[in-house]
Structure formats: structure tokens, C-alpha cells
Amino acid sequence: MNTREQKLQAFDRLLTIMDELREQCPWDKKQTMQTLRHLTIEETYELGDAILENDLEEVKKELGDVLLHIVFYSKIGSETGDFDIADVCNNICEKLINRHPHIYGDVKVTSEEDVKRNWENIKLKEGKGKTSVLEGVPKGLPALVKASRIQDKVAGVGFDWEKPEQVWEKVQEELGELQAEVKINDQDKMESEFGDVMFAMVNYARFLNISPENALERTNKKFIGRFQYLEGKAKELGKELKEMTLAEMDVFWEEAKQAQ
Structure with missing residues (x-):
């Protein structure tokens, strides 16, 4: 090196x-x-x-x-x-020193959660005119990433569930509320409840130490790979996908799953 x-x-x-x-x-x-x-x-x-x-x-x-x-x-x-x-470098250096008092000061920490909690508290004190830990979440973030950042930030100041089981119960509760709105078929309320389900799932992912963004992108890539395999097999047979039955496509889909 x-x-x-x-x-x-x-x-x-x-x-x-x-x-x-x-x-x-x-x-x-x-x-x-x-x-x-x-x-x-x-x-x-x-x-x-x-x-x-x-x-x-x-x-x-x-x-x-x-x-x-x-x-x-x-x-x-x-x-x-x-x-x-130089100003950019010095600014981030000062920020890092200020936000790591357990390294550059006399603050004691016992876990990663202590560090994150201190970080958010210090950020709130640093903010000029800011009154909320959530003011630091960029408005232009994609919704899935934004949900993760929101949850990280509020957890950093102690607003959080205690264990994964509680979050899973919340997911199930939100799923029930979504299904209730689906039966009524109110589009606006269905969208609202669907958002609640996704928010709860993002929270559950955090408790499982899973990045929801990475997890979804992994599934996207997996689906793309399988679908392109299916397209290739259809081409070998001289067929268009729209000419094939779901049963025919499913055979190649299962092959693609085994190949992965």
C-alpha cells in the first residue's frame, strides 16, 4: 500500500x-x-x-x-x-472530533448504541436554529432510504422499540389494517396503510441489522437474472413470452432459481 x-x-x-x-x-x-x-x-x-x-x-x-x-x-x-x-477537510475533522467525545474527550461509552445516541444529541446541539433531530434528513432522499434515516435518528435519542418481537407485532398490526382497507376498497386509505406497512417493515429490518435498501436491490437483481433467463429460453424456442402460458414460463423460472 x-x-x-x-x-x-x-x-x-x-x-x-x-x-x-x-x-x-x-x-x-x-x-x-x-x-x-x-x-x-x-x-x-x-x-x-x-x-x-x-x-x-x-x-x-x-x-x-x-x-x-x-x-x-x-x-x-x-x-x-x-x-x-482545506476548509472542507478541516470542517469534517472538527466535526468528527466534536462528535466522538469518547475518543477525544472524557465521555464513557459501553456500546455502539451509546455512540449513536451521543452523535444525535451532539448534532441537535450543533444545529443552528434546528429544533428537531429530523431536520437533518434530506428531503430529496428516496422514500425507502428516508424511512431508514428517520428511524435511525429518532432511535438515537431513545425513541425506539425495546426488542424485535414488538416491531414484528407492529408489522402484523399494520398488515391487518391494510387488509381492512383493501376490503373497503378505498384507494387513498389503502395507499396510506400500505405506507405504514412498509415503514414498519423498514423498522423491523433495522432490528434485524438488515439494510432494506440493500435487501430490496438484492431481490431486484435476483428477479432480473431469472427473468432474463426466461427470456433467453423463450428465444431458444423461437417464441415470444406473450405466446407462452404461465405454466410454460414457470418451468424456466424454476430452472433459473436452481441456477442461482
Whole structure:
């Protein structure tokens, strides 16, 4: 692995290249924080995909893309005199030191839960004008991820169930309420109750130490693989899927499950 000096040299090289691109490249010169935003989100999702695939070579590449965006935003910030990359680094260093008083102070902790609880309490004290631990949850997060973050944050200040069995009972309760609305066939109430079921399931996943986002994406990939196997078999037979019966398709679906 690289030495600390080599790591610093590599980062300095990236900063130099960013300076050069900003001065000389027509595309890079035109970019603003607003134009980069959607690209940054895309790069973050690509990193997430590489992590889920456990493709470490791809993870390395995608981390570079994300790091480039961080350096790019910092370069733009330096041009307006608001902040530069040193300010960004120092800010996160100070934040980490402040939020780890059990490492850099005299606070005692006995578990990971103590650390998370302290973290959320400190964040609430740090917030300028913030009165809720939930103000730190980005509004633009996908709903599934947002539900996880909401639950993590309220749990961090003690608003939580005591054991998984209680959460599972809540899931069953919400399922019952959903079924009751399905029988009435009120679309608005069905949607509301379905949301409650999903929220409760996300909470249950947290108690089982399962990432609901990762779990669902794993199922998505599994389904895609099986369906594409089915499409391939249909093509071998010279058929369109819509020409096949469900029973015929199910044979290949079971084959795909065995192959996985």
C-alpha cells in the first residue's frame, strides 16, 4: 500500500489537475454547483452499485469519480471566496472530533448504541436554529432510504422499540389494517396503510441489522437474472413470452432459481 507521503502527493496531483481543467477545459470552465449536482447523484448511485456487486476494482474507480466531484465543488467555492478544499477537510475533522467525545474527550461509552445516541444529541446541539433531530434528513432522499434515516435518528435519542418481537407485532398490526382497507376498497386509505406497512417493515429490518435498501436491490437483481433467463429460453424456442402460458414460463423460472 502507499505511504502517507504518497497519498498526500496523489491528492495534491488531483488538486493540480483540477486547477488546470478549470482554467483550460471549455466544459470544466462552464460547470457550476447546480450543473454538477445531478451528476454527483449519478456517481453516488454508481458507487452504490459497485459496492453491492462487491466489485472492488469498480469501487476504486467510482470512489475516484466521487472524490473528483468533492474537489470540483471545493474549487468552485474557492473561486467565490466562500471555502476551499482545506476548509472542507478541516470542517469534517472538527466535526468528527466534536462528535466522538469518547475518543477525544472524557465521555464513557459501553456500546455502539451509546455512540449513536451521543452523535444525535451532539448534532441537535450543533444545529443552528434546528429544533428537531429530523431536520437533518434530506428531503430529496428516496422514500425507502428516508424511512431508514428517520428511524435511525429518532432511535438515537431513545425513541425506539425495546426488542424485535414488538416491531414484528407492529408489522402484523399494520398488515391487518391494510387488509381492512383493501376490503373497503378505498384507494387513498389503502395507499396510506400500505405506507405504514412498509415503514414498519423498514423498522423491523433495522432490528434485524438488515439494510432494506440493500435487501430490496438484492431481490431486484435476483428477479432480473431469472427473468432474463426466461427470456433467453423463450428465444431458444423461437417464441415470444406473450405466446407462452404461465405454466410454460414457470418451468424456466424454476430452472433459473436452481441456477442461482
